[in-house]
Amino acid sequence: MASWNSVPLEVLYNVLGWVAFFSWSISFYPQVILNFRRKSVVGLNFDFVVLNLTKHSSYLIYNASLFFSSDVQRQYRQKYGLDEMIPVAANDVAFSVHAVLLTAFTLFQIAIYERGNQKVSKTSIGIVTVAWLVAAVCVFIALPSHSWLWLISCFNTLQVVMTVIKYIPQALMNFRLKSTVGFSIGNILLxxxxxxxxxxxxxxxxxxxxxWVNFYGNIGKTLLSLVSIFFDIIFIVQHYVLYPAKKMVISPNLDALSKEEALLKSSDHPHLDNV
Structure with a gap:
């Protein structure tokens, strides 16, 4: 079994891993807090959340299996080399568990808070349905030969595909509204x-x-980082450059929902307490 050659690098590896865990984990809270403060999810794309749940669920299956299963680890070393380290750390598993729980809670907020005429699209529902049907087929294919590494690699591929797809509805929604009101930029920065x-x-x-085996041995983690960074930059440009938030005065006689609608329809697309 592989071991670390440098203690300082091992310490740095763990520090970076847990910093990533806390950054990614905390990134869920600005949106949750924003929804709570507004008692509304208008401006948050529901497809983004639904696709995100499938993405994090499949990623949890991959991380937990490779981290805890000795059979999967054995198959990994048989494929990539007996002296290779397992490319999944404890922080990866912890993040996946937390991500599934927080994404599910965000869906709960969507169910109970004001959402206007927004709804989950049929396209998103279709994508999620097809994704889990494909996953089920992979399970039946892997069972006879006990190809566990191949099976969890299917889930890893699924999470990469979902990572790419999930950002697109929100980016398009921001473009269509020419606004990022209701979508937390704090989430993106973290x-x-x-x-x-x-x-x-x-x-x-x-x-x-x-x-460099761990980069392609866990290609899902590699692409997760790169794809997330790519879309985060797009959202940052949308929020700060293309559709900068502005303040406006709204009559105190308007109710909360009317104020929100006025903000969303305003030609200036002002900022609404984004966290």
């Missing part, structure tokens, strides 16, 4: 920092082991 530190953690392991 997500960006988590993606950078997560990628850094993988680089540290590769440097210590003098091997």
């Amino acid at each position: 997500d960006l920092f988590g993606g950078v530190t997560n990628y850094g953690q993988m680089a540290v392991q590769s440097i210590d082991q003098n091997s």
Whole structure:
């Protein structure tokens, strides 16, 4: 079994991993808090949340299986080398568990808070349905030969596909409204920092082991970081450059929902207490 060659690099690996965990985990809370403060989810794309739940659920299956299952670990080393380290750390598993719980809670907020005429699209429902049907087929294919590594790799591929798809509805919604009102930029800034530190953690392991196997041995984690960083930059540009938030005075006689609608329909698309 592989071991660390450098204690400082091992310490840095763990530090970066847990920094990524806290950054990515905390990134869920600005949106949750924003929804709570507004008692509304208008401006948050529901497809983004639904696709996100499938993404994090599949990623949890991959991380937990590779981290805890000795059979999966054995198949990993048989494929990539007996001296290779497992590319999943405890912080990866902890993040996945937390992400599933917080995404599910956000869906609960969607169910109880004001959502206007927004709803989950049929396209999103179709994508999620097809994704889990494909996953079920992969399970039946893997069972006879006990191809567990191949099976969890299917879930890893699924989470990468969902990562790419999930950001698109929100980005298009921001473009269509010419506004980021209702979508927390705090979520994006923390997500960006988590993606950078997560990628850094993988680089540290590769440097210590003098091997880049963990980058393609866990291609899902690699692409997760790169895709997240790419879309985070898009959202940051939308929020701060393309559709900058502005303040406006609204009559105190309007109720909360009317104020929100006025903000969303305003040509200036002002900022509404984004966290």
